[in-house]
Amino acid sequence: MTRQTEQLDRVVIRFAGDSGDGMQLTGDRFTTASATFGNDLATFPDFPAEIRAPAGTLAGVSAFQVHISDHQISTPGDAPTVLVAMNPAGLKANMGVMARGTTLILNVDAFDERSLAKAGYAESPLTDGSLSHYTVYEIPMTSITQNVCKEAGVKPRDAERSKNFFALGLVSWLYTRPTDETLAWIHQKFGGKPQVEEANTRAFRAGYDFGETAELFDARYEVRAASFEPGTYVNVSGNTALAWGLIAAAKMASLPLFLGSYPITPASDILHELSKRKEFGVRTFQAEDEIAGIGSALGAAFGGSLGVTTTSGPGLALKGETLGLAVSLELPLVVVDIQRGGPSTGLPTKTEQSDLLQAMYGRHGEAPLPVIAAKSPSHCFEAAIEATRIAVKYRTPVILLSDGYLGNGTEPWKLPDTSTLGTIEPxxxxxxxxxxxxxxxxxxxxxxxxxxxxxxxxxxxxxxxxxxxxxxxxxxxxxxxxxxxxxxxxxxxxxxxxxxxxxxxIADVEVDDPSGQANLLVIGWGSTFGSISAGVQRTRAKGQQVAQVHLTHLNPFPKNLGEVLKAYEHVLVPEMNLGQLSRLLRSEYLVDAKSLSKMQGSPFRAAEIEAAIAEILGA
Amino acid sequence: MTTVEIPLTTRKDWSSDQEVKWCPGCGDYSILAAVQMLMPDLGVRREKTVFVSGIGCAARFPYYMNTYGLHSIHGRAPAIATGLATSRPDLDVWVVSGDGDSLSIGGNHLIHALRRNVNLNILMFNNQIYGLTKGQYSPTSEEGKITKSTPFGSLDHPFNPISVAIGAEATFVARTHDMDRHHMQEMFRRAHAHKGASFVEVYQNCNVFNDGAFEGITGKDNRAEMLIPLTHGEPIRFGTNGDKGVIQGADGHLEIVEVASVGEDALLRHDEHHDDPGLAFALSRLSSGPSMPTPIGVFRDVARPEYGESMTAQVDEAQAKRGTGDLDQLLRSNSFWTVD
Incomplete structure (x- = not known):
């Protein structure tokens, strides 16, 4: 059959399955292939706190959303256009975000009675008509994978584990992704276990070939490369960029880097990354607790190192006493908080921005310290350098805020010219x-x-x-x-x-107000940058005027901020908390800053920002 | 390597200009004097010496030493000192602490510094009371102790600090007391010479809130009968005429006996370097408080890789293998692509 290849300007794919189904890996590989292909992209890994929640249940669903496009984008997409569900729970957990007319690719082998019941389906959605408004592809991913692996002598049980590579192969075909790099990666990753390598390779090829031969699909799709400025690019997560930023900052300051840290989600990846980089003279110390994490970092700072500690909200609370000492000692120290849903253990794998006031005020005594926030995964690199610059120059602990969404999410990053990074003078x-x-x-x-x-x-x-x-x-x-x-x-x-x-x-805030006619300013901080920018763009596309400011420095605020705020009739502050920045702006500048709150463990959708703007501006 | 001559110093060089503010008669004075007088003999430099402390009476110690010093927060000194000592292997780092600081609020940091074998000299002044907060019972106070916070007697079973340290597999563990400068200096000298974490418990009199707590064993007239000196390679023996000794019973436990009743050959010979901590632990259990004959001296002194040195070795190894780190290479360590 002859098929046409349809051009799309963008697509949002969500891979969903059980925690043990390898969905993060699948999403990550698809992302890498798309990145090297030249798309702009943004990702949103969304997984439960449990390593292996009860198989087949809604609680155990792990998902990875990736947005690829032929133009610049800033969010992982409001809603998927394609859902790949490896089991009924993966389908059910995500149907809420799937609009009518979107595509569902289902591993039909997993839709047996028991699995349906575990996901809470009384009747199979495959037969009860509930999916009639969607384009549904029912594909026996598990059994095909087992068949192709059988020929290589892989036991069915082991072969079953490779079904995510079948899904990856199929989606790679559907979106005309190059396959060489993925095959090379499989070889590199699993080369030490020939049977696993063989199974994954066969599954991946089988998925790809299935798309080609099954005559199920009328068309393949292509999302052309986006136009990027010339340069070298990598697809980077916030936590990796932050770790690299710390290494760069230590080099700029000619200081040895010492990280004292206690494992905590979603910050541990910074500890992992830095512990690999000992050739930079990095010393990583996995401390006995959060207190010893910051204590050892402060001790190292006293000794002339760039002392760093990394944590999340509950850990920051434990570090509060030592932060007070650091304020009193006036020693450089970088404290990184990868925020998550709280209070207490809260939603450890989900994102939130609810530690701003803790960072500002969560200490005994009058203990002011600088607070800065990264606004995108790649910006974590720059933010780490800025935190270090301020800490070293002013002999002060600095809190650097990121969050789970930035920490785990990725985007293409044009690598900086490292020779122009400059120096930090100790x-x-x-x-x-x-x-x-x-x-x-x-x-x-x-x-x-x-x-x-x-x-x-x-x-x-x-x-x-x-x-x-x-x-x-x-x-x-x-x-x-x-x-x-x-x-x-x-x-x-x-x-x-x-x-x-x-x-x-620090630099004055830059106001993005192209027409200079806006009477509404949307101001945010941290990881909401992508969503707010997308919401603002949509509003402007409708012909309405709206201004945008995004803060990196939260304490102290940039000098011109008061003046900027007062130039607008309306100020809207979207935050993934109950309005912590809006409270600060109100108390500092006596402006009527309106809060837009979201605490659902996931970033704002552009549509939510657009709607909030529309409510103020009137349709 | 060039040898740099260590300048000759006296106690005065090691004393800061700050007025010492402990209560008159406090045991801390004699410990401070012992340390200040010992330092010129250790062959070390002031600028390479750091005293780190937590909170409590003992924790004021760094202010009185003319070295680098850090008076930190309650219980956290071992953690802070770990960061300093592991990032600056060229320094001599001392931790000065008390029983509340080390064994109550800071218990976790103490045991982890000990098990990791970080190169620290940890001096724990044990006065079995909270002095700075004006007289509450401490984790080493005897059961039933009447204090401001325990008017009906404390319910807590006390820690034996030596048992705790040996339980954490500390590589150097010793006990001394504030009435014997010579013995203190010997223990501090040994602690300093030991590579890795050294833990020295110093029985220290708080003459305001717990006066005479150790008088029964450390008083001049009581020592011979109540202190059991530990000397490596020698039979463990004490008493005015050396008439008492320690034997190991058939089931492994230690007991105090009349030497005459068992014969000298039956006495346990002290072995500081015994790899298994069991015997040192058994020695620490001979006494459950300062009303019984109590071993004093070095319980344990064994060799194990020092933490900071191992950390440095990993850095050196990585640099030998991969060079000293190229930032551009780092940024390209995952797959990258180029747009022309």
């Missing part, structure tokens, strides 16, 4: 800085730089700079223990002013 103290009344030269650890208010950083090892610092209040200048009441107030002001003064050292 400016270690080298000599005494004060003369006593009797003429002896001494070192005062709290004698500040008059411009930045930063104190000298004097790691042990330099004779003549021996000094003692601690959590007790220190006398301004000498750093000796002081219980003097006016000194305490002065030190409190100095610590505040030092952080506030960083506003002079």
């Amino acid at each position: 400016n270690f103290a080298v000599a005494p800085n004060h003369e006593n009344a009797d003429g002896t030269a001494v070192f005062w650890p709290y004698l500040r730089d008059p411009e930045t208010l930063a104190r000298p950083w004097a790691p042990p090892g330099v004779a003549g700079l021996e000094h003692r610092i601690g959590g007790l209040e220190k006398a301004d200048g000498s750093g000796n223990v002081s219980y003097d009441n006016t000194n305490h107030e002065k030190m409190t002001h100095l610590r505040r002013d030092k952080i506030a003064g960083i506003a002079n050292d």
